[in-house]
Every structure is written in structure tokens, then in C-alpha cells.
């Protein structure tokens with residue numbers, strides 16, 4: 001006979017109030033301290049463009065931009081983002097005009113199921129912001145935190161190569 | 174211009190996918206939604222003695238904990254639990270009783286107002302078990318014959334092998350693999366005010382999910398509707414309804430509330446998988462490598478409750494010419510979940526072993542591996558005694574070899590190197606079936622001239638939305654933006670499972686026929702007017718161009734679709750088609766084929782393998798969209814690389830549990846693993862497979878890749894690794 005024994009459940013802590021800029025809009029939000037940035041986006045704000053592939057920082061599907069840097073939203077608690085400027089895939093297009101990377105992803109067919117796509121796009125924007133990745137091999141290496149189980153890597157690489165110059169010129173986040 | 178078929182058009186769902194607007198099953202917002210988190214067993218076999226749910230229920234926000242003790246009524250007989258992709262046996266029933274059949278089995282569902290509360294409370298559920306001894310080791314279980322109809326032995330393979338001039342005898346193994354689509358399985362069940370259910374499910378067939386939950390929960394027609402507009406990958410994992418949908422429906426019925434259940438990545442290892450196999454190949458040949466005997470014996474793994482079978486050994490009797498063939502297939506029943514079809518099920522395993530053995534035969538006879546295959550080519554499927562409707566495999570060898578530069582190959586292992594990297598070139602053939610299933614579709618033309626075509630199929634990333642839009646647009650002479658294709662909804666005409674590479678052929682044929690039926694309807698409607706410019710014309714006399722129906726012989730005699738619909742007096746005109754395979758097809762064997770050429774670089778000191786170059790030459794009939802089709806093949810090659818070098822779900826036999834149940838420890842290829850991949854579509858015309866002449870491309874891209882890599886690794890290193898995956902420890 002074997003058993004797993006429960007530990008006691010305590011009362012839940014209080015919500016915290018945070019302010020942040022989300023896709024260009026200032027937001028004031030009440031968040032539980034145990035809510036991740038990813039769950040805040042997906043479940044509380046219905047911004048389901050950011051995906052959850054693992055919840056453990058192992059797949060990159062949840063990649064968003066925080067102050068222009070790419071992070072795994074599943075590895076950040078929402079309360080840690082007080083004052084931050086956050087861009088998700090929903091905020092990449094401006095005035096109804098697709099971001100050059102979004103356009104390149106369509107033209108190069110850089111996805112199949114689309115579930116890794118938001119993460120790939122935000123990650124690639126972050127990559128452009130970092131000012132690195134000047135060769136194919138560098139792009140390959142620096143995009144390796146974003147898994148694509150459909151295996152669309154060849155086309156993802158081609159799309160990023162196509163769009164990187166425009167991203168750097170435009171300096172868009 | 175409205176010729177869409179054969180054009181590399183952008184995906185019609187592309188804009189939704191790149192802007193984050195495509196909504197997947199676990200993403201539909203519902204007021205008052207509750208969240209269910211499953212609690213899984215920690216042992217592989219036994220009984221639940223007691224469940225302690227008090228602590229979980231005490232967490233603020235927890236609504237209830239469901240288990241076999243308080244679940245709603247479920248069907249009593251096995252037949253209610255069968256589905257469109259069932260294996261033989263007694264299907265698994267989530268939360269049915271106190272029996273534990275495998276490690277990771279769902280035992281309870283904690284439902285709470287928030288995801289976080291449910292996730293936390295699920296950790297507080299205590300389970301007391303009566304443990305029973307389990308067996309998860311395929312090597313330690315006595316096998317039984319698989320309930321599969323193998324082709325009868327032909328000739329006398331054992332005798333022919335015994336007297337063959339050249340013999341190859343080798344054993345190959347492949348491990349358990351898990352599908353791991355990027356989107357974990359999820360279901361959102363919306364409880365409607367009238368008690369009806371709207372179920373968003375991750376599935377390869379909304380119809381399958383609906384029939385399944387209706388049967389097990391006794392739902393009447395119209396009580397539920399299943400929707401599945403976007404699927405974040407599946408590769409077979411959505412061919413059977415998985416336990417998250419059963420739990421979500423169960424909780425919704427029990428609580429009379431809307432419920433979402435999303436599996437964690439760890440839980441993605443708690444249902445179907447590609448079965449482990451042990452295979453033994455015996456090839457007998459003359460000095461020139463002509464096959465005289467093929468014996469292929471397969472041992473696969475299955476669960477205790479179902480016998481999962483797939484076509485593993487069949488390929489060894491079909492792909493090449495050989496008059497003495499014996500195939501065998503056995504299963505070992507283990508305390509694991511039932512295996513499940515996974516991309517190119519069976520073929521990818523059997524052809525891996527066959528194509529590696531052929532490489533060994535090439536070495537033994539000194540015949541070039543490509544030449545060996547050409548010499549053994551068979552235009553007939555000898556298993557079935559039928560000619561292939563088309564089999565442009567020889568063209569695949571020729572075009573693939575040319576693009577790859579195969580003629581430059583020195584057959585000597587370890588003959589190429591670049592610094593500390595040994596370079597190897599290998600190749601293999603691939604094959605898959607070209608199936609055709611009954612399917613239905615409906616085409617509706619609105620008064621504004623726009624067309625909606627619908628069928629309850631799925632798009633799991635394969636491009637169904639796009640390809641069906643092309644077929645419909647082409648048939649009715651409409652630009653792509655005038656056509657909308659709807660899928661993933663049980664209120665639409667029935668479609669088969671989205672799998673097996675038969676969607677374009679089956680649903681595509683139905684779409685084409687529905688559109689052709691609509692042309693007839695349009696013509697008949699137009700001809701109700703005695704002065705119609707189309708009076709007296711037959712469907713063969715007319716054509717659809719730029720939203721008009723006109724006489725081929727006299728294009729000036731023409732009517733716009735809009736005029737015809739207006740003339741009908743109703744807001745739209747529609748037609749439905751139920752497509753079925755034609756009898757002519759029975760006279761032929763049908764399949765897609767491939768030749769895969771691979772270059773690997775093996776670090777001599779570290780044993781690391783990089784696949785630096787792949788050329789896949791594919792014969793899959795007519796390609797409707799070269800852009801999405803090429804993407805499918807590229808994806809298949811990536812899967813082949815994963816299978817060859819990385820993927821393996823490891824069992825701890827002491828615990829009876831999969832150990833590496835995460836994406837950090839279950840390795841799949843990442844961007845840096847993928848180098849130069851090239852795809853060639855070889856021209857292949859086939860009027861027999863289906864009216865479109867398309868064979869499907871979802872599976873063929875993976876088949877043969879692992880063998881080509883293993884053969885290239887041999888060529889690079891002189892080491893024959895016969896156990897997948899080829900990890901560095903096996904090369905040092």
C-alpha cells in the first residue's frame with residue numbers, strides 16, 4: 001500500500017494592484033500574486049494570442065516583449081510587471097498594418113498550426129531589437145528557444161531573414 | 174484569373190494566425206467559466222482505496238472535486254466508448270471506477286473559479302492505493318499474436334533465405350514517442366441556459382468527439398455541438414477523443430456550469446503514444462542484390478485493455494519485388510495507456526527497419542543503395558496482387574539523386590571528412606497509403622456572388638482551409654477572396670477523421686462535387702426563364718468564369734451568379750455532395766512514395782550528429798498548393814530528424830512511469846538542428862486515386878527519413894546503430 005498525503009490548504013492571499021502599458025494602452029489591474037503574466041493575459045484579459053505550450057519556460061510559445069526584451073511570460077508573475085511596457089502579438093500590427101515580420105511569416109508560410117507563431121514573432125522582434133543575428137546560423141541559434149512541433153523551421157528562418165532589415169530600419173518594437 | 178489548383182497561394186488563415194486572432198479550443202471566453210485540473214495516478218496498477226478531497230475543497234474558489242465516487246452516470250458497455258479510431262478491446266473510461274490501469278491515469282478533477290485555485294487544490298488531493306505488481310517492459314512480457322490481417326505468406330521465405338547467396342539478418346528497435354503538439358489538449362464546454370452543451374475541443378474530428386461524448390453520457394441529438402475551428406497541431410493525438418473532453422463534459426453536466434480543462438505538458442504524456450517496437454529483418458538476395466527472401470517480424474507494444482495495431486510489416490511485402498515473403502506481428506500487453514496513431518503510423522517504423530536492412534544488403538553486395546532499390550522496384554503491390562495506380566518512385570530516385578549529387582558518393586565508410594567531422598551520405602525510400610474515405614460537403618452561393626463551402630473536417634495546420642478554398646474557387650471560377658471554407662463544426666456535413674493524409678483526396682473530392690452540383694443547380698435555375706441565354710445548355714456546355722455562368726461555345730451568352738440567385742427568388746442557392754470512392758479504384762493499389770537523401774556530419778570526438786542536408790523527392794500525385802504541401806514535407810523531415818536522433822520517451826520500469834515528461838527532457842528538433850532541407854515534387858498523374866488526382870502529403874514526408882539518417886551515420890562512421898534514437902553515447 002502506498003499513499004500521497006495532502007498538505008493543508010491555507011487561505012488565499014490578497015490581490016495586488018499594478019499599472020502597466022499593454023500594447024500601447026495604460027492599464028490598471030488587480031492581480032493575484034500567484035498569477036503568471038501569461039495567465040493574466042490569456043485568462044483575465046482574453047489576450048489569447050500568447051500561447052501556453054508548457055508553462056515551464058521550455059517551449060517559447062508564450063514569448064512576449066517586456067520593455068522591448070523577449071521573455072517567457074509563463075515564467076514571470078504578473079505582479080513583477082508593475083510599471084512595465086508589454087507588447088504581445090496582438091500589439092505588433094500598427095494601424096491595421098501588419099508588422100514586417102507578420103507579413104513575411106504569411107508570405108513564407110512560416111507556420112502550419114499557428115500555435116508557436118505568436119511566440120516566434122515576438123521572439124524575432126526581440127531578436128531584431130537585440131541587434132544581433134547577422135547570419136543564418138546566428139538566427140538559428142538565437143531562435144532555438146522557440147519550438148515548432150509542426151517543423152516549420154525552414155520557413156521561419158526564411159521569413160526572419162526577409163524581415164530583419166526592415167525591422168532594424170523601422171526600429172519598431 | 175481563377176485557376177487556383179497548383180498555385181503556391183498564401184494560407185487563407187494566415188492573417189488570423191500571425192495576429193493572434195485564431196482561437197484554439199482552450200481559448201474561448203465564457204462568462205462564469207470554471208477551470209478543471211486533473212489529478213493523475215502515481216502508480217501503474219492497482220485500486221483506489223480512498224480519495225481525500227477535504228483539503229482541496231477547502232481552498233477558496235474550489236467548486237467541487239469529481240471522481241468515480243460522485244461523477245454523473247456513464248454508459249456501462251464498451252461499445253459506447255468506441256470511436257472512429259478505436260483499437261480492439263475495452264476503451265479506457267476516465268473516472269469510471271476505482272481501477273488504476275496505468276501511471277498518469279486521471280483519477281479526479283478539481284474544479285474551481287480560477288485556474289490557479291484549481292491547480293493548487295489539485296496538489297492537495299490525497300490518494301490511498303492498493304498497489305498491484307505491474308509490467309511495463311516489452312522485453313519481459315510474453316507476446317500474443319496481433320489481431321491484424323497480415324498478407325498471407327507467399328513462396329517459401331525461410332527456405333529461400335536459407336539458400337540465398339547473400340544474407341542480411343538484423344534486429345532494429347524504436348522507442349516510445351509522444352506526439353507533443355505545441356498546443357496541449359484542451360476543451361472548453363459551454364453550458365447553455367437550456368442545458369445544451371457547446372463544446373470547443375482539440376480534435377481531428379468534431380464528429381468523433383460529439384458521437385463519443387453523446388454515447389457515454391447519453392446525450393440526445395441536438396443536446397450538444399462540437400466546434401474546433403483551429404487545432405494547434407495533433408499528428409494523430411486528436412484522432413481519438415482524449416480524456417480532457419470527457420472530464421470537461423462530465424463536470425459541466427454535474428455542475429451545470431461551463432468548464433475548461435486544459436492538460437499540462439506533463440499530462441500530454443498520459444495518453445496515446447507511438448508504440449515501442451522490436452523488429453527482426455531477414456533479407457536474402459542474389460549476388461547482384463535482387464531480393465529472393467524477405468522475412469519481417471515485428472513485436473509492438475500495447476495496453477492491457479486494448480490491442481493497438483498498425484501496418485508495420487506490410488511495407489516489406491509491398492515496396493519491392495520479392496516472391497518469397499513472410500511477415501509476422503505480435504504484441505506485448507503492458508500496463509501503459511493504449512498506443513495511438515502518430516504521423517505515418519506503422520509505416521515510419523516498418524520502413525525504417527526495411528530501409529536500414531536494404532542498406533546493409535547494399536554494403537553486403539557492393540551494389541549502390543539507389544541502384545539496389547531501382548533493381549528491386551515493383552510496379553505491383555504483391556501483397557494485394559494489384560498494380561499501383563501510379564508509382565513514380567523511380568523518378569524520385571533519379572531527381573533526388575541528381576539534386577543531391579549522389580553520383581559523387583564514395584561507397585567506402587569514413588571516406589569523407591571536414592576537420593574533426595566525419596561526413597556521411599545515406600538514402601532510403603518512403604511510402605504511404607493513398608486512401609479515400611466517404612465525405613460530404615455543402616456549397617452555398619449568396620446573392621452577392623460569394624460562396625461558402627462547408628464540411629466538418631479539420632485543419633490541424635495541414636492547410637485544409639486554404640486547399641479547400643482553392644478547389645472550390647477553381648471549380649466555380651471565383652477568386653479566393655469570394656470563397657469561404659468552414660470546418661470543425663458538427664452542424665456541417667459529415668467528414669472523416671482528419672488524418673492518414675486522406676483529407677485533400679476525400680474532402681477535396683466532396684468539395685469539388687458539391688461545387689459541380691451547384692453549377693447544375695445554377696444552370697437549372699437559369700433555364701427556368703424561357704428566354705435564358707443558357708436555354709438548352711447541358712452542364713457540359715457551360716463554364717464558370719469571373720462569377721458568371723456562360724456557354725463555352727459562345728461566351729457572350731452569359732449570366733452572373735448574382736442574377737441567377739436573384740432570379741431564384743431565394744437569398745442563396747445551395748448544393749450538397751456525398752462523395753464515395755469509385756469501384757474502379759478497387760482494381761489498383763494506391764500510395765504515395767518518396768526517396769530521401771541525407772548528409773550527416775558526425776563529430777568524431779563527441780559523437781554528435783548534425784543533419785546538414787536533406788533532399789526529399791516526393792511522388793504524391795497532383796499537388797493542390799505547393800507552398801502548404803512543401804511545408805508539410807519539411808515538417809515531416811523535421812519529424813524524421815527527431816525520430817532518428819532525439820525522440821524517446823523513457824520508462825522507469827520500477828515505477829512503471831514515463832520519466833522525461835517535459836519538453837526539456839523529451840527532445841524534439843529546435844531551429845538550430847535544422848539545416849538545408851529541400852523538397853522536390855515529382856510529377857505524377859493519377860486519374861484513379863480520386864478525381865483530383867491528389868494523394869495527400871501529411872505522412873509521406875517523415876517516412877524513410879530516419880533510415881536515410883541511420884544509413885548516412887553508418888557511411889560517416891562505419892558504425893551501424895540499429896536502436897533509435899542515434900544518440901551520441903551509441904556512437905562513441
Ligand code: FES
Pocket residue numbers: 051052053054055056057058059060061062063072073074075
Ligand atoms: S509556455 Fe512559456 S515557455 Fe512554454
Ligand code: FES
Pocket residue numbers: 110111112113114115116117147148149150151152355405406634
Ligand atoms: S506552426 Fe505548429 S507548432 Fe509551429
